[in-house]
Amino acid sequence: MSSAVALIRDEILSSISDIFKIKTYDFLQIKQGYLNLKWKIETDVGSLFVKQYNKTRYPENFVNGLEISLTHQSNLHKEGFPAPKLFSNQGKCVLRTPSQERFVLMSLCEGNVIPPGSANENQAFTLGNAIGKMHQILNSNNLNAYPLHWDIRNKEEMLERLNKRWVHANNMKSEKTIRALEVQRKILDETDIDIFSNCERGWGHWDLFVDNLLFTSDSLSAILDFDRMHFVYPEFDISRPILSCMLDNGSIHMDSVAAFVKGYREYQPLTLEKLVRSIRLTWWKEAEWVAAEGENDSIPLKRFREENIWIGENWSNLHDIFSKV
Numbered sequence: 001m002s003s004a005v006a007l008i009r010d011e012i013l014s015s016i017s018d019i020f021k022i023k024t025y026d027f028l029q030i031k032q033g034y035l036n037l038k039w040k041i042e043t044d045v046g047s048l049f050v051k052q053y054n055k056t057r058y059p060e061n062f063v064n065g066l067e068i069s070l071t072h073q074s075n076l077h078k079e080g081f082p083a084p085k086l087f088s089n090q091g092k093c094v095l096r097t098p099s100q101e102r103f104v105l106m107s108l109c110e111g112n113v114i115p116p117g118s119a120n121e122n123q124a125f126t127l128g129n130a131i132g133k134m135h136q137i138l139n140s141n142n143l144n145a146y147p148l149h150w151d152i153r154n155k156e157e158m159l160e161r162l163n164k165r166w167v168h169a170n171n172m173k174s175e176k177t178i179r180a181l182e183v184q185r186k187i188l189d190e191t192d193i194d195i196f197s198n199c200e201r202g203w204g205h206w207d208l209f210v211d212n213l214l215f216t217s218d219s220l221s222a223i224l225d226f227d228r229m230h231f232v233y234p235e236f237d238i239s240r241p242i243l244s245c246m247l248d249n250g251s252i253h254m255d256s257v258a259a260f261v262k263g264y265r266e267y268q269p270l271t272l273e274k275l276v277r278s279i280r281l282t283w284w285k286e287a288e289w290v291a292a293e294g295e296n297d298s299i300p301l302k303r304f305r306e307e308n309i310w311i312g313e314n315w316s317n318l319h320d321i322f323s324k325v
Helices: 003-020 060-078 121-138 155-171 175-190 237-244 254-265 271-291 299-313 315-321
Strands: 023-030 037-043 046-053 102-107 201-202 214-217 221-222 231-232
Touching: 003 023, 003 037, 003 046, 037 201, 060 121, 121 201, 121 221, 121 237, 121 254, 155 175, 155 271, 175 299, 237 254, 237 271, 237 299, 271 299, 271 315, 299 315
Parallel strands: none
Antiparallel strands: 023 037, 037 046, 046 102, 201 231, 214 221
């Protein structure tokens, strides 16, 4: 550990003591994620989780949006939703040290991260059920019209980005990528962007893949990392966890998908058309992940790429694939 990291950690732990009168006995750095520092700490009030927000990844102008996202997390927890409990100070979830290091403090949730594509039916049902409940809480009384954090790119921009990746893939002689990009090109040529005209707008987690989900052997135990929660298209929260948790080596586990959909429908309607649209929406958003592999590509990025390729290969068959859910 670098001396800079140790200084940040010690100042954060000192601030936790000053603000909340919590005494830390032990700590363990969690080396996961990009740039932000994380620790599990043992304290006189139990095990807690600390996350520092890197000033490059989260410049100061991002903090207000982050505060809104964390306020949603706090409200969800108060409604009995399986999210970590946040510690706040003077109404703020984003805490600060004297030198203006930004951090959050929250309860440490029990459970395990499962391998991609391995969710069993009980895990899938409770996951779908929790996401349906989350969407109901976040959006049932949502009377304010917020600007979309992200909107659907038009075909011209999609093709422009595709062409740049195609040139790079050719230069790298990446045959697999070239084939996948040709599938993308065919889909873009044949698809009318109006297929997304009925996408619902609202608050969504926007980052529901296996790394942000904790499970017991037969149920969801917690949803983590609400930092990216935004006013977008909540349908991302349907397809993203299905792909991450139920697609395994090119085969999708339909029993688990059906269980997920059944759980979600206890709180929110989910038609076959909406399910297929959500899968295609995630393909549209994440199409740029299909590019020639780089030596620094993360494991999640490689996984997203394979999921996107699977959607592309099955684009015209998605209604048939999911018709029995």
